[in-house]
Amino acid sequence: MTNHQALTKYLFRLGDNALILAQRLGELVANGPELEEELATANFALDYLGQARMFYARACELEGAGRDEDEIAFLRGEREFENFLLVEQPNGHFGDTIVRQVLFDSFYILQLEALAACSDPGTAEIAARAQKEIQYHLRHAAHWLVRLGDGTQESHARVADSLQNFWRYTGELFDGDGIDDLMHSAFDGPDLQRIAGTWHDNVGKILQQATLQMPEDQWMDGGGREGRHTEPFGYLLAEMQYMQRAFPGASW
Amino acid sequence: MSNKEWPLYEVFIRSRAGLSHRHAGSVHAADAQMALDHARDVYTRRNEGVSIWVVRSSEIIASDPAESSAFFEPAADKIYRHPTFYEIPDGVENL
Numbered sequence: 001m002t003n004h005q006a007l008t009k010y011l012f013r014l015g016d017n018a019l020i021l022a023q024r025l026g027e028l029v030a031n032g033p034e035l036e037e038e039l040a041t042a043n044f045a046l047d048y049l050g051q052a053r054m055f056y057a058r059a060c061e062l063e064g065a066g067r068d069e070d071e072i073a074f075l076r077g078e079r080e081f082e083n084f085l086l087v088e089q090p091n092g093h094f095g096d097t098i099v100r101q102v103l104f105d106s107f108y109i110l111q112l113e114a115l116a117a118c119s120d121p122g123t124a125e126i127a128a129r130a131q132k133e134i135q136y137h138l139r140h141a142a143h144w145l146v147r148l149g150d151g152t153q154e155s156h157a158r159v160a161d162s163l164q165n166f167w168r169y170t171g172e173l174f175d176g177d178g179i180d181d182l183m184h185s186a187f188d189g190p191d192l193q194r195i196a197g198t199w200h201d202n203v204g205k206i207l208q209q210a211t212l213q214m215p216e217d218q219w220m221d222g223g224g225r226e227g228r229h230t231e232p233f234g235y236l237l238a239e240m241q242y243m244q245r246a247f248p249g250a251s252w
Numbered sequence: 253m254s255n256k257e258w259p260l261y262e263v264f265i266r267s268r269a270g271l272s273h274r275h276a277g278s279v280h281a282a283d284a285q286m287a288l289d290h291a292r293d294v295y296t297r298r299n300e301g302v303s304i305w306v307v308r309s310s311e312i313i314a315s316d317p318a319e320s321s322a323f324f325e326p327a328a329d330k331i332y333r334h335p336t337f338y339e340i341p342d343g344v345e346n347l
Contacts, residue, residue, distance in 0.1 A: 034258070036279050040293035140289055145280070 006182035007063040009082075010189070012072070013179075013225070014111075015055035016083035018130075019073055019234075021104065022048035022149035023240050024091055033094050040140065043098070044101075047133040049195060054126045061122075078234055079227035086169035088224075088233045095148050095155065099162040100139035106174045106203050107195070109134045114190035121189075149210025154213065156211065163207075164215055171220025179225075194252045259308060261287035266303035272314075273305050305315065328339055 001009075025045035032038025056069035091097045110158050112134060114129035148155040174196040177182075183189035200214075207214050223229070243250060258280040264273035276295045281287035281293055287306040296304065327333065 016347035034280065036281065036294055037295075040289065043293055136292075143289065144283055148284075235340060 001178065002183070003061065003182060003186040006179045007091055007123070007187060008059050009179050010183045011055050011062065011123065012061035013059055013082045015052045015059060015072065016070075016081050017087050017104075018055060019052035019085040020054060020081070020083045020236065022046070024043050024087065024089075026096070028091060034111040044137050044140075047130075048135070049128045050128070052134070058122050058126060070071050070244070074241045078229055078237055081229070081233075081237070082225050082238055084172055084224045085230050086166065086171065086173070086224075088229060088236060089166065089169065090232050092160065095104070095159040096162045096165070098141050098144045098148065099159055099166055101137065102206060103166055103170055103203065104173075105134055105138040106206070107142060107170075107199055109138055110195045110198055110202075114195070118183075118187045118189045120187050127242075145206060145212075146210045149207070149212045156170075159210070160212055163212060166223045167215040168218060172222040172224055175186075175220075175222055177225055256339060258282045259310065261291070261306045263287075264305040264307070265291075265295055265301040268304060273303065276300075278309060279306070284329050292330040295314055 004230055020169070022045045023046065025041050028038065029045070030038070048179050052073070056072045060069060060072065060167045076127050084104070086100060089096075089100055091100075109131065112127045112131040114126050116131055118124050118127070145159060150156070150162045177199045180192055180231045184191055204214055221230075260278050261284075262278050262282055263276045264271045265276040276291075279287055279290040279294055281290050284306065284321075288304060291304050295301070331346050
């Protein structure tokens with residue numbers, strides 16, 4: 001695989017993570033716990049969607065096969081998406097959503113920080129812009145996790161459960177493959193080893209403030225990078241892609 | 253979650269440097285930090301501000317509408333207190 005191909009693939013993956021998380025958070029529109037919180041969630045969903053669009057557009061440009069971001073989002077099958085399993089997990093209750101966001105955004109912010117300093121100017125530019133958005137998302141989710149963890153007995157028990165349930169999807173974040181290696185060596189991109197350490201420290205601090213225990217080492221799920229997904233993913237795609245599948249080329 | 257509503261906070265936004273904070277509306281929030289987050293998410297989505305203040309609505313001391321005649325009407329006929337007797341120089345937008 002050439003450096004150019006690795007970069008292209010890497011950008012598609014970044015787009016996949018952002019798109020799938022946008023779709024998940026979008027499901028909460030009209031289902032939020034409070035009006036203000038719902039508006040915030042919709043803002044976040046749109047931020048991720050915007051990022052997905054930029055990553056896809058850049059990837060398509062590098063790929064040079066004449067595809068566009070709509071085709072990438074709406075006309076690929078399940079196995080062609082290479083997002084992390086963590087971002088496709090259902091929203092569950094509000095505490096589940098918050099824990100998922102804290103775990104992912106704590107990783108994503110470090111990934112973006114490294115990418116903002118990488119040697120491909122197109123990628124660096126998008127990453128720098130996304131970084132500011134994610135800083136706020138993480139702040140918002142971390143505050144909520146502290147409120148819930150350090151809140152009532154019930155809220156504490158619920159988010160402790162959420163943490164336990166999502167933990168198995170965090171190993172994959174740092175389990176890079178050849179594309180991650182090339183991104184690091186050829187483009188001065190993220191060093192997953194280093195990010196893993198920082199992520200543990202940062203997540204540990206949030207959990208400590210939230211009076212939650214960091215889960216013990218355990219078996220980790222994986223496969224997102226190879227297009228192997230968890231069961232809920234197919235349903236998510238079906239809903240997201242329905243319109244383009246039923247009415248090909250529809251637009252407004 | 254309990255059905256009890258979160259307390260109300262009033263939101264003040266400074267739209268750009270040099271101007272003062274203006275009342276923008278209100279949000280519900282469980283604590284001050286959340287009120288600030290909510291104010292940001294609800295009232296600055298379209299780039300409306302560079303600074304936000306939030307204050308518990310219950311902390312605001314308001315004048316009593318029943319006393320408005322004693323409070324405000326005496327000022328109504330004292331036009332000499334208005335700066336209407338000189339021209340505002342060109343180029344002064346916010347006086």
